[in-house]
Amino acid sequence: MxxxxxxxxxxxxxxxxxxxxxxxxxxxxxxxxxxxxxxxVTDPATNTVWGSVPVxxxxxxxxAVEAAHAAFTTGPWADTTPxxxxxxxxxxxxxxxxxxxxxxxxxxxxxxxxxxxxSGAAANAASIFRYFATLAxxxxxxxxxxxxxxxxxxxxxxxxxxxxxxxxxWNFPINLMVTKLAPALLAGCTVVMKPASPxxxxxxxxxxxxxxxxxxxxxxxxxTGPGLMGDLMVRHPKVAKVAFTGSTPVGRHIAAACGExxxxxxxxxGGKSSAIVLEDADLEEMSARLIRSCMRNTGQTxxxxxxxxxxxxxxxxxxxxxxxxxxxxLQGDPLDxxxxxxxxxxxxxxxxxxDHLASAKEEGAQVSTGGGTAQLDGELTDGLYIQPTVLADxxxxxxxxxxxxxxxxxxxxxxxxxxxxxxxxxxxxxGLGGVVFGADQEKxxxxxxxVDTGSVGINFFASNHSAPFGGRNDSGLGVEYGPEGLTAYxxxxxxxxx
Numbered sequence: 231m232x233x234x235x236x237x238x239x240x241x242x243x244x245x246x247x248x249x250x251x252x253x254x255x256x257x258x259x260x261x262x263x264x265x266x267x268x269x270x271v272t273d274p275a276t277n278t279v280w281g282s283v284p285v286x287x288x289x290x291x292x293x294a295v296e297a298a299h300a301a302f303t304t305g306p307w308a309d310t311t312p313x314x315x316x317x318x319x320x321x322x323x324x325x326x327x328x329x330x331x332x333x334x335x336x337x338x339x340x341x342x343x344x345x346x347x348x349s350g351a352a353a354n355a356a357s358i359f360r361y362f363a364t365l366a367x368x369x370x371x372x373x374x375x376x377x378x379x380x381x382x383x384x385x386x387x388x389x390x391x392x393x394x395x396x397x398x399x400w401n402f403p404i405n406l407m408v409t410k411l412a413p414a415l416l417a418g419c420t421v422v423m424k425p426a427s428p429x430x431x432x433x434x435x436x437x438x439x440x441x442x443x444x445x446x447x448x449x450x451x452x453x454t455g456p457g458l459m460g461d462l463m464v465r466h467p468k469v470a471k472v473a474f475t476g477s478t479p480v481g482r483h484i485a486a487a488c489g490e491x492x493x494x495x496x497x498x499x500g501g502k503s504s505a506i507v508l509e510d511a512d513l514e515e516m517s518a519r520l521i522r523s524c525m526r527n528t529g530q531t532x533x534x535x536x537x538x539x540x541x542x543x544x545x546x547x548x549x550x551x552x553x554x555x556x557x558x559x560l561q562g563d564p565l566d567x568x569x570x571x572x573x574x575x576x577x578x579x580x581x582x583x584x585d586h587l588a589s590a591k592e593e594g595a596q597v598s599t600g601g602g603t604a605q606l607d608g609e610l611t612d613g614l615y616i617q618p619t620v621l622a623d624x625x626x627x628x629x630x631x632x633x634x635x636x637x638x639x640x641x642x643x644x645x646x647x648x649x650x651x652x653x654x655x656x657x658x659x660x661g662l663g664g665v666v667f668g669a670d671q672e673k674x675x676x677x678x679x680x681v682d683t684g685s686v687g688i689n690f691f692a693s694n695h696s697a698p699f700g701g702r703n704d705s706g707l708g709v710e711y712g713p714e715g716l717t718a719y720x721x722x723x724x725x726x727x728x
Contacts, residue, residue, distance in 0.1 A: 258447025392470030
């Protein structure tokens with residue numbers, strides 16, 4: 231393991247707009263919380279508290295939802311056209327990009343994601359807003375469908391669904407909220423948003439950008455608090471749609487509530503994806519794309535392929551390449567641009583990853599690099615660092631081969647033929663991502679088609695804003711991105727005519 235010892239910025243002098251706040255953003259202004267408790271925000275690189283936000287209550291949720299409902303039904307947002315809303319989205323994108331540095335620093339202090347990752351958050355969020363702005367013509371064009379018998383036609387209207395509750399996780403707190411927010415706004419909806427408890431501050435910067443872009447009061451509202459706040463939002467009688475990204479157990483809870491209420495819901499949940507290495511794979515090319523595809527954001531990414539399936543004939547070769555690649559990447563201060571691997575995002579996740587590593591060793595997996603806690607110097611001494619780890623000789627029944635670890639851990643399994651590789655890839659409750667590494671593109675495509683997952687890449691993995699992204703099985707319901715992601719925020723009406 232390579233540790234980055236480069237000098238890092240002094241955290242208490244960083245130019246960030248929010249630290250200790252006592253308000254929620256409701257009806258166009260920051261309003262004092264009705265709740266009296268606070269959530270402390272901890273920098274996982276130093277394990278020290280640097281900020282705090284209020285814990286809201288039912289009164290705060292009611293105020294936010296009522297503001298959103300008023301903006302949807304009687305406010306100026308209700309009278310806008312899709313083209314006008316698209317113009318607003320474009321202004322939001324510009325305002326977000328103007329806040330790139332403060333977004334990156336705040337995000338990194340919240341969850342320990344390296345600035346090499348978070349420095350792209352503003353540009354990516356802006357590109358999502360700009361993409362959905364291009365879909366405005368689809369909402370404005372007349373959709374007339376003739377009766378099959380020729381006796382009239384139907385005019386299909388695409389109406390906004392209403393007030394949307396948007397709940398985002400802590401690993402990518404900016405972009406995983408924006409993937410919901412942008413289509414909701416283009417559709418004409420209004421929203422109440424709740425970020426995850428460990429990362430409640432960075433999205434305030436996005437709210438400031440939207441205000442500067444001229445989004446009317448009540449259209450976007452932001453409340454903070456624990457999971458109970460999410461429950462209050464999901465069950466509020468004036469919420470018409472729920473979108474959630476997070477763990478599968480919480481997703482099941484939200485799905486049960488929405489099923490009871492007959493409330494539309496989009497869920498993007500956990501994953502346990504596989505990278506299938508074919509016999510003809512170029513391991514040098516795979517090495518160049520390994521961390522982005524299989525260990526992005528210190529392994530705290532839902533779709534990454536943390537299970538590598540290697541052919542028996544090249545198994546030792548693959549283990550050596552993966553070990554060398556992971557061991558050679560720098561671990562250190564997230565605020566240093568050279569850092570590749572940062573800390574675990576929070577104490578709970580830190581202990582969860584260590585527990586998975588202990589189980590792997592007990593069950594017979596071999597550690598080829600890493601395998602435990604990492605000790606860094608200076609103010610990082612108490613940081614939540616775990617060594618980037620490669621586990622070889624992993625078998626399908628091991629816990630680390632079945633459960634989502636969500637940390638800097640890669641497992642490598644062996645297969646004898648391609649049918650076994652596909653079977654191993656599909657032998658999971660999840661179905662979110664995946665990669666096929668191989669020189670023969672046609673063969674790689676055949677394998678990709680056989681993997682039961684919502685998205686799969688060939689020799690790399692990346693999300694495409696214009697293509698649907700979603701999970702199968704325990705990885706979720708519905709999709710985000712693309713025109714398909716927009717439809718989740720629409721309600722359809724057919725007007726029949728002769």
